[in-house]
Each structure stands twice: as C-alpha cells, then as structure tokens.
Amino acid sequence: MITRTELLAYLDDVLDTSRFQDYCPNGLQVEGKQQIKTLVTGVTASQALLDAAVANHADAILVHHGYFWRGESPSVTGVKYQRLKTLLTHDINLIAYHLPLDGHAEFGNNVQLAKMLDIEIDGRISGTGEPALALCGCLKMPQSLDAFSSHIEEKLGRRPTIIAGHDRAITTLGWCTGAAQGYIQQAAELGLDAFISGEVSEQTTHLARELGIHYIASGHHATERYGVKALGEHIADHFGLQHTFIDIDNPV
Numbered sequence: 001m002i003t004r005t006e007l008l009a010y011l012d013d014v015l016d017t018s019r020f021q022d023y024c025p026n027g028l029q030v031e032g033k034q035q036i037k038t039l040v041t042g043v044t045a046s047q048a049l050l051d052a053a054v055a056n057h058a059d060a061i062l063v064h065h066g067y068f069w070r071g072e073s074p075s076v077t078g079v080k081y082q083r084l085k086t087l088l089t090h091d092i093n094l095i096a097y098h099l100p101l102d103g104h105a106e107f108g109n110n111v112q113l114a115k116m117l118d119i120e121i122d123g124r125i126s127g128t129g130e131p132a133l134a135l136c137g138c139l140k141m142p143q144s145l146d147a148f149s150s151h152i153e154e155k156l157g158r159r160p161t162i163i164a165g166h167d168r169a170i171t172t173l174g175w176c177t178g179a180a181q182g183y184i185q186q187a188a189e190l191g192l193d194a195f196i197s198g199e200v201s202e203q204t205t206h207l208a209r210e211l212g213i214h215y216i217a218s219g220h221h222a223t224e225r226y227g228v229k230a231l232g233e234h235i236a237d238h239f240g241l242q243h244t245f246i247d248i249d250n251p252v
Contacts (some may be wrong), residue, residue, distance in 0.1 A: 001037040002239045004028070004060070004093055011235075013106075015100035019131055019204050022099045023070045023202055030067075030084065032093035036060045038242045043224055043250070047079070050086045052246045058092055062235075064109070064228045066096025101227045102177060103133045107234060109177040110135045112226035113196075116155050127186045133184050134176035136192060142169035145214055148194070152218050158251070161200050161217040163208040170194045170214065177223035181215070188213045189240035198223040199252075221250035 008028055012018075017026045040058040042049040044065040053061045055175050067080070076084060087094055102109045114121050114137060121137040128134035143151070145162065153159045174187035175196035181204045187195035188211035195213055198220035208215035229245040236243030 001035055001242065004032070004034050004036055007036055007060070007239070008095070010219050010238075011095070011097070015097055015102045015104055017097070020036065020103070021130070022101040024066060024068055024096065024098055025166070026097050026100055027095060028093060029096050030087045030092075030094035032087065033059055036093065036183045036241065039232060039236060039244075041146070041228045041243065041245045042248060043221055043228060044248070045083065045096065045099060046248055047083055047086070048248045049246055050092075052248070053092060054086065054090050056244050056246075058244075060093040060095060061087075062094070062095045062097075062232055064101050064224055066094060066099060067135040095226075095247070097231075099129065099133065102224075103129070103131060104227070104231075107227055107231040109227035110175060112230050113175060113177055113223055116226055117152060117161045117196075119173065121216070125176075125183065125186050125190065128176060128180070128183045134174055134186065135181060136172070136187070136190060138172050139170060142171045144169055144196075149216065152196075152216065156218055156222040158219045158222040160196075160219070163200070163205050163215040163217075165208040165213040165215065166193075167213060168193060170206065171215060177227075184208060184213065184215055196223075219250075220252055 036059040038059050040053040041062045045063045119137045124132040124227040125134040170193045172192045174192045180197040181197045184195050196216045200217035
C-alpha cells in the first residue's frame with residue numbers, strides 16, 4: 001500500500017513532467033482515496049474502463065488519455081458528468097500522463113512500441129515537440145513493405161493502413177505513436193525509409209508519395225497500449241501494489 005501523495009510525487013519525478021507543455025493536466029485529475037493498494041491501468045479513461053476498474057475494486061486508475069483537454073467545454077454534463085460521477089461515487093483516483101508518457105526513455109509509448117516491433121533505436125527526431133517525442137532507428141534486417149506490415153499486424157493485432165512512398169526495402173524508419181502523422185515531413189528530411197504513427201490524415205497520403213517515404217498508420221489505440229502498461233507494472237513492482245492492465249477494444 002502507498003499513499004496517493006507518495007505515488008504522485010514518484011510519478012511526477014520519474015516522468016519529469018515539468019519539461020512538457022501539454023494539452024491537459026498531467027498527474028492527478030480526479031481525487032479519490034488517500035491509500036492506494038489496487039491500481040488499474042488503461043489507455044483512455046472511458047466509461048468502459050471506469051466500470052471495469054470499479055469491478056476490480058481499484059483505488060486508482062492510471063491512463064494516457066484522461067480529461068480536461070484544452071479547449072473543451074467546462075460544463076459537467078452528459079458523458080463527462082457520468083464519468084466523474086463514477087469516479088467520485090467509488091472514491092477512485094484518476095491519474096493521467098499524456099506527453100510525459102509518450103516521451104519517456106524507458107516507459108514511453110515510443111520506446112515501448114520499438115520493443116514490440118523489434119526496432120533498434122538510434123535517436124530522437126528534432127522538430128517533433130519540446131522535448132522531441134518522435135524516435136528514429138533501424139530494423140535488424142531490411143524488410144519489404146508488405147513483410148513489415150504483416151509483422152506489425154502480428155505484433156499489434158491490427159492491420160495497418162499503408163501508404164507506399166517508394167519501392168525500396170525498409171531499413172531506417174521513424175515513429176511517434178498516436179496522432180503524430182504531421183511529423184512525416186521531419187522523417188522524410190532525414191531520408192528515412194518509413195514513418196509509423198497511429199492515425200492518418202487525407203493529406204498524409206499525398207505527402208508520403210511526394211516525399212518518397214512509406215507511411216504506416218498502425219492505430220492510435222494500438223500504438224499506445226504499451227507505455228501505460230509498462231509504467232503500471234513498474235509501479236506495482238516498486239511499491240508492491242496489485243495491478244491490472246485493462247485493454248478496452250478500440251479499432252481506431
């Protein structure tokens with residue numbers, strides 16, 4: 001068991017949250033009980049995750065996508081009301097880390113995705129946030145676009161959307177999980193063979209073809225499962241907490 005105060009102090013230190021200018025509050029978003037012994041982790045604090053956490057008698061929920069995003073309505077109505085009511089009724093803490101979890105050198109979504117896909121990390125791609133979020137690296141052996149796409153599907157359980165930019169094998173690549181399709185330009189400027197993210201925009205197709213780089217959209221949810229799961233496992237081991245990662249199906 002650990003206190004909420006101790007857990008938050010540890011997480012803020014490990015994730016170095018002060019370095020990031022984010023679109024939402026990082027750390028505690030909804031206050032619950034002070035003593036924490038059971039932790040549930042998940043990608044997004046949807047109602048389905050909250051209900052599963054209640055069923056697991058969670059004292060705290062740790063997610064990548066929480067609440068109170070910049071520009072959203074401050075009114076507590078509808079979906080927001082129901083979600084907050086669930087947390088407050090059951091005295092559950094909601095803790096969320098967005099960009100600090102994307103960019104962490106050990107538990108980050110981008111580092112964890114590289115592990116899942118057997119990519120060797122060479123460095124970070126400048127111009128992808130401050131500090132830089134996107135990574136670059138290489139495959140151990142060159143692969144065709146079709147072979148690498150099949151590898152992604154096998155590892156992530158989701159067929160990626162592929163935009164072919166050339167006819168060479170893939171050796172070097174860049175990646176940034178979630179909705180980072182806008183970083184394709186920086187990846188192309190480095191001469192990388194491919195860029196992986198979660199989502200794809202209409203304009204990304206034309207950019208990939210004209211820049212001569214493969215673009216691989218592997219799913220926002222599918223690419224961001226692994227950071228919060230790894231962080232939750234670390235916390236559970238470090239503090240002796242009960243931990244359950246709950247994957248709420250999301251094809252996007």
